[in-house]
Amino acid sequence: xxxxxxxxxxxxxxxxxxxxxxxxxxxxxxxxxxxxxxxxxxxxxxxxxxxxxxxxxxxxxxxxxxxxxxxxxxxxxxxxxxxxxxxxxxxxxxxxxxxxxxxxxxxxxxxxxxxx
Amino acid sequence: xxxxxxxxxxxxxxxxxxxxxxxxxxxxxxxxxxxxxxxxxxxxxxxxxxxxxxxxxxxxxxxxxxxxxxxxxxxxxxxxxxxxxxxxxxxxxxxxxxxxxxxxxxxxxxxxxxx
Numbered sequence: 638x639x640x641x642x643x644x645x646x647x648x649x650x651x652x653x654x655x656x657x658x659x660x661x662x663x664x665x666x667x668x669x670x671x672x673x674x675x676x677x678x679x680x681x682x683x684x685x686x687x688x689x690x691x692x693x694x695x696x697x698x699x700x701x702x703x704x705x706x707x708x709x710x711x712x713x714x715x716x717x718x719x720x721x722x723x724x725x726x727x728x729x730x731x732x733x734x735x736x737x738x739x740x741x742x743x744x745x746x747x748x749x750x751x752x753x
Numbered sequence: 754x755x756x757x758x759x760x761x762x763x764x765x766x767x768x769x770x771x772x773x774x775x776x777x778x779x780x781x782x783x784x785x786x787x788x789x790x791x792x793x794x795x796x797x798x799x800x801x802x803x804x805x806x807x808x809x810x811x812x813x814x815x816x817x818x819x820x821x822x823x824x825x826x827x828x829x830x831x832x833x834x835x836x837x838x839x840x841x842x843x844x845x846x847x848x849x850x851x852x853x854x855x856x857x858x859x860x861x862x863x864x865x866x867x868x
Contacts (some may be wrong), residue, residue, distance in 0.1 A: 643794075671856065680757075681796070681844065681859040726795050739786050739848040739857030740809060743795030 639664040643727045643744035650717055650751050653671075658712040660701075660727035668729040669738055670694075670703050670710040675724045675746075678708045684712075684725070717751045724748045755779065757843050757860035765866045774863045778826070778847030787818050787820055788844040788858060796844055802828065830851035835867045 644659040662670065672684040672694070685694030690705035699714045710727060727744040758777040766772050780784050783804050788796035799818065801809040804825040813820070817836070822828040832839055842864050847858040 673780070673859075680861040681846075683856050683858075684854060728795070738855045739784055739846050740798060740801055741796070741857065743797070745795050 638659055639727055639729060639730050639742050641656070641727050641744040643725075645745065647748040647750060650749070652715045652719055652753050654751075656714040656717045656721075656749070657710070658725055658727075659748070660710045660712065660744060662708050662710065662718055662727075662729050664708075664729055666703075670701070671728045671730070671738075671741065672699070672701055672710070673726045673728060675726065677723070681726070702736055706745075715748070719751045719753050722749055722751045757847055757858055759843075759847055759860035759863055760864055762861065763864050763866075765868060766835055768837055768867050769834040771831065771846050772835055772865060773831045774843050774845075774865075775814070776828045776830070776845030776860060778828070779849075779858055782847035782849045782858075783825070784848045784850065785822055785828050786846040786848075787828070788846065788859075790842040790844055790862070792841070808817070832865075835865075837867050840867045842863055 640663045642661050655712050661723045669688045671686045673681045674684045675681050685696040687694040687703035690703055693702045701712045724746045728741040730738045760775050767838045780813040785802045787799045790796040800820045803820040805822045820830045826857050844859055844862045846859045848857045
């Protein structure tokens with residue numbers, strides 16, 4: 638079945654360092670891909686998404702490109718801040734009923750801590 | 754715009770007891786989801802509703818879990834009887850198949866501890 642594998646953490650970086658969190662997937666068909674973020678004490682929030690091959694999703698300085706040839710959707714940010722400390726989840730849409738994209742298969746999550 | 758509301762935020766019960774969680778989705782969202790997130794893992798879909806009909810419950814342990822969405826708005830998820838391995842955060846999410854944003858919006862979840 639469909640699955641998502643992401644880099645396990647925790648990841649600890651200094652402020653202004655470069656961030657990469659690897660994510661690869663296995664899926665039939667052409668899923669949409671997502672990165673969700675969970676800040677301490679808060680619910681899951683969509684960070685960015687890409688719906689087809691070669692699309693680049695971006696938000697808040699984060700970017701990820703949908704690479705069909707390598708079945709990857711790596712998350713990157715050029716300069717992290719303390720406020721980026723959170724758990725990041727890669728996900729793919731497992732079913733698309735009439736347009737909704739909430740039937741998701743998640744990776745295990747990567748905890749990022751950014752030190753000042 | 755109000756987000757997805759869930760209650761209670763925390764619940765502690767003994768094994769073999771029953772428990773229920775409530776979710777109120779974003780107004781107008783036809784699709785509602787319940788996810789289970791065990792500590793250290795990503796969320797796993799339990800059930801998906803489209804309006805008041807079930808479209809995917811393939812991962813719902815139906816011998817002890819049940820869910821309903823009467824009138825196509827609020828939803829409840831019930832566990833009876835609870836087991837120790839049911840300790841997790843239960844997340845509710847909603848989405849709309851129309852418009853520019855069709856992704857899922859999540860509530861803050863209910864943290865269940867079974868002792």
